[in-house]
Amino acid sequence: MVELPYEYDALEPAISEQVMTWHHDTHHQGYVNGVNSAEEGLEAQREEGDFSDTGSLLDQFTHNFCGNVLHEMFWNNLSPNGGGRPEGELMEKIEEDFGSYENWREEFKAAASSASGWALLVYIPYTDELHNVAVDDHDDGAVWGAHPILAVDVWEHSYYHDYGPDRGEFVENVLDLVDWNDVHENFMDMFEKFN
Ligand code: MN
Numbered sequence: 001m002v003e004l005p006y007e008y009d010a011l012e013p014a015i016s017e018q019v020m021t022w023h024h025d026t027h028h029q030g031y032v033n034g035v036n037s038a039e040e041g042l043e044a045q046r047e048e049g050d051f052s053d054t055g056s057l058l059d060q061f062t063h064n065f066c067g068n069v070l071h072e073m074f075w076n077n078l079s080p081n082g083g084g085r086p087e088g089e090l091m092e093k094i095e096e097d098f099g100s101y102e103n104w105r106e107e108f109k110a111a112a113s114s115a116s117g118w119a120l121l122v123y124i125p126y127t128d129e130l131h132n133v134a135v136d137d138h139d140d141g142a143v144w145g146a147h148p149i150l151a152v153d154v155w156e157h158s159y160y161h162d163y164g165p166d167r168g169e170f171v172e173n174v175l176d177l178v179d180w181n182d183v184h185e186n187f188m189d190m191f192e193k194f195n
Pocket of ligand 1: 023071155157158
């Protein structure tokens with residue numbers, strides 16, 4: 001499992017040390033454990049030639065795998081030195097696809113407010129566009145072929161202890177900690193892979 005790229009208290013006050021500890025060590029760890037136990041279950045079924053639990057094991061795999069991928073991205077997307085705006089190719093693409101950075105940010109915040117899971121900025125090679133996506137749970141609303149480059153967790157475990165019901169304030173504060181170099185790198189990796 002990925003280590004946090006900063007100390008547990010590094011993002012205070014936007015995310016408290018307590019929430020970061022619970023979120024990384026308990027919630028994220030739980031998804032990693034869930035992937036492992038689903039894979040063990042599937043492997044055991046293959047060895048026995050008994051596929052009677054396939055449906056529930058694959059549900060367990062998808063839920064936990066997506067949870068793991070998105071949490072890893074979320075931690076790496078943030079930095080105590082984050083903030084500012086995207087630059088270079090990423091900024092140009094945001095302006096091309098959303099009209100302006102401000103438009104993108106407002107739409108992303110609206111996605112974060114409506115989702116009961118995650119707000120994502122994704123790159124879709126099929127149409128060569130950036131798109132916002134609102135995901136319930138970890139995977140309900142996923143877009144096939146789209147690659148997340150920025151993920152913001154809006155599950156209640158992400159903010160309720162620090163903000164109560166004020167998810168909007170949490171999202172604002174988190175967006176001000178985005179490490180745009182990391183998001184830029186994610187975008188360029190996918191752009192270059194597919195173009
Ligand atoms: Mn979470």
